[in-house]
Amino acid sequence: MFWWAVTTAGWVEPTLLPPVQDVFLAMFTLWGRPEFLPAVWLTISSALAGLCIASVLGIVLGLIIGMVPALERTTRFLVDFGRSFPVIALFPGMLLLLGATTKMVITLVSIACFFPILIQAIYGARRLESTIRDTVRCYRLPPFLRFRRVVLPAAGPFIFTGVRIAIVKSILISFGIGVVSPVGGMGHELSVARGYFETDIAFAYAVYAGILGISVNAFSDIFEKRVLNWHLQSSGEV
Secondary structure (H helix, E strand, C coil), X not given: CHHHHHHHHXXXXXXXXXXXXXXXXXXXXXXXXXXXXXXXXXXXHHHHHHHHHHHHHHHHHHHHHHHCHHHHHHHHHHHHHHHHCCHHHHHHHHHHHHCCCHHHHHHHHHHHHHHHHHHHHHHHHHCCCHHHHHHHHHHCCCHHHHHHHHHHHHHHHHHHHHHHXXXXXXXXXXXXXXXXXXXXXXXXXXXXXXXXXXXXHHHHHHHHHHHHHHHHHHHHHHHHHHHCHHHHHHCCCC
């Protein structure tokens, strides 16, 4: 409403903030442009590829670290340092090393998504109930069976929390890198549109990026409810 009022009153130049109706019209116009769908697919595929790599490494390493208290204490400083380090600081080095390629985007997405998943997996492995620990100890379950049947299901809710945080990061990183580099994707098309003073097109890409993030988050919520239905029922969330 504020956006509509400001642009209608003419308080802001259309080249800086286009009217709402122009942005909505641009959102429909984009579907007729040949570069739109490839840009969307490049952003999504890069984000998902980086997220998958981060998930595999983060879950496996996180559960192993969480299961071994001595290992958790040893790696605590490295984990805290890694999750506090700004990924954007790696961008210049990665750009020189890998160039403006999809591989560079996937690498940065993987690094950004790795630590949220790793930390939640560590927490999940450490938060086993004492009764479960005693039962596992009494039955002397083999390490692999204990990992697959006990630790992994118990840590599932924590892992999904980390993955949901990482999903949003993956979209933001994949989109943001395109804005500052010629790697392609929705962010790059936004930057190109802004360079040609197509502000309505640039805002349309930004709106689509937000819709994409909301859609992916909603899908992950549905998937979590299906996979962890037993946990949600026991906690009274469904």
